Amino acid sequence: KSINEKKQTFYFGIIYNIILFGTPLVSTYILHHHGKILYIEAYLHTFGIVMIFNLVDLLIIDWLIFCWITPRFVVIPSTEGMKGYKDYKFHLRGAIAGTPFLAIVSLFLAGIATTI
Numbered sequence: 001k002s003i004n005e006k007k008q009t010f011y012f013g014i015i016y017n018i019i020l021f022g023t024p025l026v027s028t029y030i031l032h033h034h035g036k037i038l039y040i041e042a043y044l045h046t047f048g049i050v051m052i053f054n055l056v057d058l059l060i061i062d063w064l065i066f067c068w069i070t071p072r073f074v075v076i077p078s079t080e081g082m083k084g085y086k087d088y089k090f091h092l093r094g095a096i097a098g099t100p101f102l103a104i105v106s107l108f109l110a111g112i113a114t115t116i
Contacts, residue, residue: 021109024049028113042114047106054095054102062091 001009024046032042066074070085084090 020050020053021105023053024106025109025113028110029116032114037114039110039114042110043106046110046113047103050102050106050109051099054098058091058095062095063088067091 027049028042028046031037031045037045065071067086067088075085079085
């Protein structure tokens with residue numbers, strides 16, 4: 001990656017993570033302060049939101065755009081037509097592998113949202 005691409009990746013990553021983790025945190029915080037909810041309810045609410053992000057990433061970004069449509073900008077030069085671009089299982093395994101991490105993060109986000 002060029003220096004410019006590295007900067008873009010860094011800034012995009014910051015924005016993406018603020019949205020990914022900020023949305024369930026703020027949503028759970030608002031829910032908790034409008035009517036006290038149990039920690040387990042806060043956890044399930046938070047986990048549900050991050051799993052929606054996970055499913056959107058899998059179904060729309062990975063499967064629809066990357067695997068099915070495969071626009072030119074996602075294809076690495078000299079790799080056009082390779083089978084890997086249509087590997088739906090690869091992306092499914094990635095989504096499944098990320099789920100335990102999201103479950104753990106949701107524990108912390110729910111705890112923060114219900115104590116602040």
